[in-house]
Amino acid sequence: MSAANATAGSPPLTVDALRCEGLTKAFQGVHAVNGAAFEVPEGKITALIGPNGAGKTTVVNILSGAMSSDSGRVFLGDTEITNWPAYKIARQGLLRTFQLSRELGGLTVLENLLAAPAVQAGDSLVNVLFRPGLVRRQERENAERALELLEVYRLYRHRDTRARELSGGQKKLLEIARAVMASPKLLLLDEPMAGVNPALIEVIGEYILDLKRSGVTVMMIEHNLGIVEKICDHVVVLAEGRTLATGSMSELRSNTAVVSAYLGEVINAGAAH
Amino acid sequence: MLYYVFTLVFFLFDYFILAMGLNIQYGATGILNFAYIGFVAVGAYMTGVAGMPSNITGQHYILGLGLPFPLNTLFGGLSAMAMAVIVALITLRRLRTDYLAIVLISLSLVLYDFCNNFVPLFNGADGLYNVPAPLTKALGLNVNSFIVVFACVTGVVALILWFVMARVTNAPLGRSLRAIRDDSTVAGALGKDVFRMQLKSMLIGSFYAGIGGGLLIQFGGSFNPTAWLPGETFVVFAVLIVGGAGNNIGMFVGALLVETLLIHLPAFLPEIPGHPGLIEYIDSALVGIVLMVMLWTRPQGIVPERVRRAVTFGVPDRPEIDARELGSAEVLGAPVAAATEGAK
Numbered sequence: 001m002s003a004a005n006a007t008a009g010s011p012p013l014t015v016d017a018l019r020c021e022g023l024t025k026a027f028q029g030v031h032a033v034n035g036a037a038f039e040v041p042e043g044k045i046t047a048l049i050g051p052n053g054a055g056k057t058t059v060v061n062i063l064s065g066a067m068s069s070d071s072g073r074v075f076l077g078d079t080e081i082t083n084w085p086a087y088k089i090a091r092q093g094l095l096r097t098f099q100l101s102r103e104l105g106g107l108t109v110l111e112n113l114l115a116a117p118a119v120q121a122g123d124s125l126v127n128v129l130f131r132p133g134l135v136r137r138q139e140r141e142n143a144e145r146a147l148e149l150l151e152v153y154r155l156y157r158h159r160d161t162r163a164r165e166l167s168g169g170q171k172k173l174l175e176i177a178r179a180v181m182a183s184p185k186l187l188l189l190d191e192p193m194a195g196v197n198p199a200l201i202e203v204i205g206e207y208i209l210d211l212k213r214s215g216v217t218v219m220m221i222e223h224n225l226g227i228v229e230k231i232c233d234h235v236v237v238l239a240e241g242r243t244l245a246t247g248s249m250s251e252l253r254s255n256t257a258v259v260s261a262y263l264g265e266v267i268n269a270g271a272a273h
Numbered sequence: 274m275l276y277y278v279f280t281l282v283f284f285l286f287d288y289f290i291l292a293m294g295l296n297i298q299y300g301a302t303g304i305l306n307f308a309y310i311g312f313v314a315v316g317a318y319m320t321g322v323a324g325m326p327s328n329i330t331g332q333h334y335i336l337g338l339g340l341p342f343p344l345n346t347l348f349g350g351l352s353a354m355a356m357a358v359i360v361a362l363i364t365l366r367r368l369r370t371d372y373l374a375i376v377l378i379s380l381s382l383v384l385y386d387f388c389n390n391f392v393p394l395f396n397g398a399d400g401l402y403n404v405p406a407p408l409t410k411a412l413g414l415n416v417n418s419f420i421v422v423f424a425c426v427t428g429v430v431a432l433i434l435w436f437v438m439a440r441v442t443n444a445p446l447g448r449s450l451r452a453i454r455d456d457s458t459v460a461g462a463l464g465k466d467v468f469r470m471q472l473k474s475m476l477i478g479s480f481y482a483g484i485g486g487g488l489l490i491q492f493g494g495s496f497n498p499t500a501w502l503p504g505e506t507f508v509v510f511a512v513l514i515v516g517g518a519g520n521n522i523g524m525f526v527g528a529l530l531v532e533t534l535l536i537h538l539p540a541f542l543p544e545i546p547g548h549p550g551l552i553e554y555i556d557s558a559l560v561g562i563v564l565m566v567m568l569w570t571r572p573q574g575i576v577p578e579r580v581r582r583a584v585t586f587g588v589p590d591r592p593e594i595d596a597r598e599l600g601s602a603e604v605l606g607a608p609v610a611a612a613t614e615g616a617k
């Protein structure tokens with residue numbers, strides 16, 4: 001494929017980490033998602049924007065397997081993952097966070113991270129009973145990496161705290177750190193900056209850029225268009241469950257009248273925040 | 274006197290085993306197994322019919338394999354696991370916790386009626402009796418010395434099972450179960466096969482239920498439907514809640530307080546003159562009261578679930594980072610708006 005591109009002299013083709021087409025999902029007659037279709041380019045940060053109730057979270061739920069779609073298809077790279085169970089999708093390297101932080105409350109902050117690697121020797125009863133050395137070694141390696149991540153995500157001090165005791169901002173950080181601990185190829189962040197103070201928004205923005213630099217593809221739901229402008233390479237606009245437009249922020253601005261009217265509304269909503 | 278003490282010792286260790294089994298299902302995984310006593314009964318009956326010869330007159334039962342101890346007990350434990358597979362396939366895949374609990378209660382009632390009325394299985398309402406007392410021939414025991422020896426054997430079995438359970442609950446497996454208990458959607462999103470994990474938890478717990486039941490039938494020499502009225506499940510839950518859900522040592526403490534001191538010790542007290550059976554009523558009421566008081570005042574139990582500290586994973590502490598992080602107070606320390614619906 002790349003050879004063909006080279007001979008044609010065209011710019012290198014962008015590869016899509018994720019692609020979905022014709023997704024629909026209705027809740028008791030309410031069409032939350034109604035034909036959404038878009039691509040998430042690999043190695044970039046994509047924003048999924050749209051007004052409240054546009055179906056953004058529902059789309060993430062479908063992509064990550066937390067919900068099944070009524071119709072439509074999802075591809076992760078070349079693999080079709082439509083309506084796979086969540087755990088299988090996670091094992092393919094697609095990790096997601098939740099709009100309302102969902103910490104594993106009874107586990108410590110460190111344990112929240114240790115729970116993240118999908119496949120662990122110590123999840124098997126046979127290994128636990130008969131290969132304790134292997135299990136202990138893997139635990140120590142994972143713990144070392146988890147503690148490094150906690151240091152980066154400013155939660156090291158709280159490593160032994162039960163996660164339910166964290167503040168709202170700390171839970172937001174834990175949510176991201178836990179997904180990162182699972183070594184994602186593609187990370188779907190559902191409003192990672194919602195409800196946190198401005199200083200922390202800056203910090204989280206840096207974390208997301210760092211993830212991109214380390215090769216992780218990111219898609220994030222975000223209402224604040226200032227942030228989208230600043231850190232996102234690609235934007236998908238969702239409205240009433242449909243993809244209204246895709247492109248860079250500047251492309252979207254110069255898009256058709258209908259779209260700009262719509263985007264204007266979104267921008268106003270964003271500015272109000 | 275010795276007889277009394279060792280009877281109490283037996284029940285202490287047997288309920289320690291039973292509580293550990295329920296603890297991995299409920300305390301670690303969050304599965305409200307209200308049919309738990311059904312698994313204990315399957316273990317007891319199957320141990321009975323595995324150990325009894327096929328030709329005892331006056332009793333009707335299946336198998337009659339004549340297996341010696343401890344093979345018969347192991348057979349009981351495995352039978353309870355087999356039932357767990359069936360129950361899990363029916364219930365776990367489809368049902369949320371609360372519905373699951375209701376379905377499990379119903380299942381235990383169906384099982385109860387079936388065992389009570391279908392005589393060819395386990396001799397119906399009369400149940401099994403004259404179950405061979407293990408080790409008596411080999412060690413030349415009489416009725417009283419059997420009690421002492423078997424209470425000690427049960428203690429050894431309990432310690433082995435505790436060692437195994439501690440290893441499981443401290444392992445990544447135990448942590449994955451607790452992750453499922455806290456939020457199964459998150460566990461799934463992290464790549465945990467929730468159904469498979471819950472099934473493992475059910476299987477391990479049922480094995481403990483079966484072994485505990487198997488020891489019970491051999492200690493008393495008989496087992497019938499009055500021994501496992503569905504309400505008995507709540508005695509095991511009382512042991513678990515008083516001791517501290519999620520803590521194996523708590524199960525021992527709970528067994529000591531609830532099973533030994535509240536339920537069995539009063540049975541040895543002299544009857545109150547003119548009120549036969551009153552003590553028995555008082556102590557069931559007492560279990561209920563203790564349970565309520567615990568849930569109100571100390572829901573985490575006497576020995577709460579352990580915090581597994583970072584140092585226990587073999588990575589040394591680095592206090593200098595603790596100090597450096599204080600610099601982030603202006604970022605994290607400021608009051609943070611509840612992370613609600615974003616832009617609203």
Ligand SMILES: Nc1ncnc2c1ncn2[C@@H]1O[C@H](COP(=O)(O)OP(=O)(O)OP(=O)(O)O)[C@@H](O)[C@H]1O
Nearest residue numbers: 027030032051052053054055056057058059614615
């Ligand atoms: N589990 C559910 N049951 C019923 N209706 C739902 C469910 N989840 C979402 N909806 C409805 O589907 C629509 C889309 O919801 P969704 O949460 O996907 O929107 P969103 O774009 O994420 O909005 P927000 O910006 O507020 O987070 C809304 O009308 C919502 O009420």
Ligand SMILES: [Mg+2]
Nearest residue numbers: 056057058099
């Ligand atoms: Mg949302």
